[in-house]
Amino acid sequence: MTTARLAIRGLAHAYALRSVLEGIDLDLPAGRVLALVGPSGCGKTTLLHLCAGLLTLQSGSLHSSYRQPAVMFQQPRLLPWKTTLDNIALGLKAAGVPRAERLARAGAMGRAVGLDTLALGQFPHALSGGMQSRAALARALALLPDLLLMDEPFSALDIGLKGQLHRMLLEHQAMHRVAVLMITHDLMEAVRLADTIAVMASDPGRIVHRLELAKPARERDDVWVYRCTADLLQVPAVRASFGLEPAMPPQQPDEDAAPRRRVNAC
Amino acid sequence: MSLLRAWAAGLPAYLWSGWGAIASLMLLLAAWEAGSAVYGPLILPDPGTTFATLGGLITSGAAWPELAATARRALAGLALAVAAGSALGMLAGVSMTASMMSRPLVTVLLGTPPIAWLVLAMLWFGASDGTPVFTVFIACFPVVFVAALQGTRTLDGHLREVATVFRLPGRMRLTDVVLPHVVSYLFPAWITALGTSWKVVVMAELLASADGVGAALAVTRSQLDTASTLAWITAVVALLLAVEYLLLEPIKRELERWRSSEAVQA
Numbered sequence: 001m002t003t004a005r006l007a008i009r010g011l012a013h014a015y016a017l018r019s020v021l022e023g024i025d026l027d028l029p030a031g032r033v034l035a036l037v038g039p040s041g042c043g044k045t046t047l048l049h050l051c052a053g054l055l056t057l058q059s060g061s062l063h064s065s066y067r068q069p070a071v072m073f074q075q076p077r078l079l080p081w082k083t084t085l086d087n088i089a090l091g092l093k094a095a096g097v098p099r100a101e102r103l104a105r106a107g108a109m110g111r112a113v114g115l116d117t118l119a120l121g122q123f124p125h126a127l128s129g130g131m132q133s134r135a136a137l138a139r140a141l142a143l144l145p146d147l148l149l150m151d152e153p154f155s156a157l158d159i160g161l162k163g164q165l166h167r168m169l170l171e172h173q174a175m176h177r178v179a180v181l182m183i184t185h186d187l188m189e190a191v192r193l194a195d196t197i198a199v200m201a202s203d204p205g206r207i208v209h210r211l212e213l214a215k216p217a218r219e220r221d222d223v224w225v226y227r228c229t230a231d232l233l234q235v236p237a238v239r240a241s242f243g244l245e246p247a248m249p250p251q252q253p254d255e256d257a258a259p260r261r262r263v264n265a266c
Numbered sequence: 267m268s269l270l271r272a273w274a275a276g277l278p279a280y281l282w283s284g285w286g287a288i289a290s291l292m293l294l295l296a297a298w299e300a301g302s303a304v305y306g307p308l309i310l311p312d313p314g315t316t317f318a319t320l321g322g323l324i325t326s327g328a329a330w331p332e333l334a335a336t337a338r339r340a341l342a343g344l345a346l347a348v349a350a351g352s353a354l355g356m357l358a359g360v361s362m363t364a365s366m367m368s369r370p371l372v373t374v375l376l377g378t379p380p381i382a383w384l385v386l387a388m389l390w391f392g393a394s395d396g397t398p399v400f401t402v403f404i405a406c407f408p409v410v411f412v413a414a415l416q417g418t419r420t421l422d423g424h425l426r427e428v429a430t431v432f433r434l435p436g437r438m439r440l441t442d443v444v445l446p447h448v449v450s451y452l453f454p455a456w457i458t459a460l461g462t463s464w465k466v467v468v469m470a471e472l473l474a475s476a477d478g479v480g481a482a483l484a485v486t487r488s489q490l491d492t493a494s495t496l497a498w499i500t501a502v503v504a505l506l507l508a509v510e511y512l513l514l515e516p517i518k519r520e521l522e523r524w525r526s527s528e529a530v531q532a
Contacts, residue, residue: 052431071431077424081446081524090442091432123524143432 004065004146005029006051006179011060012204013046019204020046024060026198026207030146031177033217035194037187039242043205044183045074048151051181066179070145072153076132078124084135085110085120091143109142110135113168130161137165141172148173150182154189166193170217187238188229193217197232201241208237272520280516287511311493320497333501335478339395340467343402347463348456351407355414356448365415372415375408380466388474398470398478405466406459410452417451418444450525453518457510464506 006028013021020043028034036044049055050062052071070091078087089097089106097105110120113134124132133153140148154162170193173180184190190197191213199209211232215224232238234247295313302312311319323329358364383404387397421444429439471480479498486494 054427054430069431073424073427075424077428079425079428079443079446082442090428090434093442094432094434094438125524139432 003030004067004179006064006066006147006181007061008051008063009061011047011050011057011062013043013050013055013058022204022206024205024207028147028179028181030066030179031173032196033173033180033182033194034196034198035190036181036183036198036200037185037190038200038205039202040185042200042202042241044200045151046205048149048181048183052149064147066145066147068143068145069147069149070140070143072136072140072148072150074152074155076124076129076136078132078135078139080124083121083123084115084127084131087124087135088120088138088142090139095143106138106142109138112172113138113141114164130157133157133161133165137168144176145178146176148178148180148182150180152183152185155184155186162189169193174218187232188225191229191232192220192225199232199235199238199241201237208241209235269517269520273516276516276520277512280519284511308490308492311496315493316496316500319493320500323494323497323501329501332477332479332482332498333505335475336467336471336480336502337505339398339471339478340402340463342395343399343467344406344459344463346399346403347406347459348410350403351410351455351459352414352452355411356418356444358411359415359418359448365419368411368415372408372412375404376412380405380469384470384473387470393474393476395475397474398467398480401470402463402466406462409459409462410455413451413455414448417448420451421447450522453514453521457514457518460510460514461506464502468502 006026008024008026011021011024012019024047026034036047038044046055048071050057051064052069078084079090082090085103085106086093088110089102092102092105093099107120115131115134115138119127119131119135124135127135133156137153140150154165157165166189169180172178180193182190182193195213195217197211197213198207199211200206201208213228233244236246239246298310298313302310307315320329358368380401384397384401387400387404391397391400425443425447429443434442467478468480468483471478472484473480475481479502483495483498486492486498
């Protein structure tokens with residue numbers, strides 16, 4: 001389990017003639033949280049879909065020794081004709097878990113993410129957006145994955161709900177040592193949750209900046225997160241990738257384009 | 267079995283909700299009565315006479331063999347059309363090429379009047395059961411086929427991805443993801459096809475058979491027996507209404523419980 005890892009080397013991907021990803025190198029060892037941050041359209045979702053096996057690898061290498069990956073998509077994507085409980089149990093049913101056991105496990109996971117018995121018995125269209133996101137999180141976590149792939153899962157939620165789901169995710173992650181690859185365009189969310197942040201720029205999608213955060217995610221408070229996010233936003237490569245004006249005159253623009261690594265900046 | 271129980275449990279409330287429909291049927295009867303008062307019994311016998319004639323046909327035992335023959339032919343043709351249309355439509359929906367190729371063929375089938383098929387069927391099958399059954403089949407098939415094709419083509423690609431990442435086995439993909447969606451398209455088409463089958467079978471029998479309601483109508487027409495004509499028409503329409511509103515509509519409601527918002531209380 002501890003030896004499991006996801007390793008990506010020299011990965012490139014193109015849709016027809018348009019290159020969307022180039023020269024991607026990533027490592028995700030067990031129990032770590034890696035956040036991919038970048039502007040819309042920089043190929044983050046393509047990268048995640050490659051990791052999830054939804055797209056065929058074109059060039060480069062992608063090796064995963066995780067045996068039980070799970071995906072949480074940007075939209076909840078619950079099956080509208082199944083109750084919330086049956087939706088959460090979907091992965092378990094596919095894995096052949098007997099009905100009584102999978103419903104018990106799904107129910108426990110649903111309650112752990114804050115869904116009550118009434119909500120579990122309802123169909124997804126009767127739930128609010130926040131409830132649907134909780135159900136989607138529970139559906140992914142119910143499988144007890146060792147790798148969790150998340151595509152901007154909390155981007156449509158208000159900050160209160162976002163904070164709750166962040167805490168649930170971190171608790172589960174710490175307890176089960178899940179490796180998490182999460183995509184976000186929200187720098188602050190990345191700083192709050194991730195052990196490693198990789199900032200991507202577009203055309204073609206590539207990694208322009210990496211940051212290791214040594215402070216454990218559960219010990220980070222708001223002040224620390226704000227300060228660290230502000231620091232990260234001072235990095236010229238990060239500003240350029242989001243199309244912000246330079247904060248200060250870039251000293252060596254050529255070097256800024258190349259991936260650099262900083263450890264524990266904050 | 268659970269479907270049967272739900273059907274029986276939902277029946278009283280459903281019947282109670284039918285008062286509006288009954289009121290509009292009563293209005294129709296009133297208009298019929300008024301028309302009969304204006305034009306006289308030879309052109310339009312009043313509802314009372316018609317129902318009395320129908321009662322006479324039923325008590326004398328003359329009605330059942332004819333109705334049974336008609337129902338047998340209609341349901342045989344309908345069953346063939348539903349089976350072939352659903353299966354072939356779903357197969358065609360899976361492939362882009364097949365759905366593009368089948369579209370014009372279906373338009374041709376839909377555009378050809380059933381009476382034209384009937385003439386061909388009379389040449390091919392003579393006075394046997396084959397003539398009405400074939401005509402019903404060919405009139406109902408394209409309706410069901412198009413619905414199955416549309417249902418398969420409109421399945422949300424997002425849900426297919428969910429099926430992939432949660433590693434749903436092929437059979438579960440069909441029963442848990444594809445079929446619930448396709449059935450919501452198919453069921454209304456089956457109900458439409460049922461209505462078509464009754465109309466077409468009576469027409470086919472009128473011209474091509476020696477028994478059945480259509481043949482009985484041919485006899486009453488030649489005897490200028492308007493009361494019996496209306497009695498037969500009433501019998502056919504009442505049977506159709508009973509099958510649709512007492513059997514199919516409650517099943518449809520149960521199958522599509524996930525769509526309606528009042529399902530929450532169940």
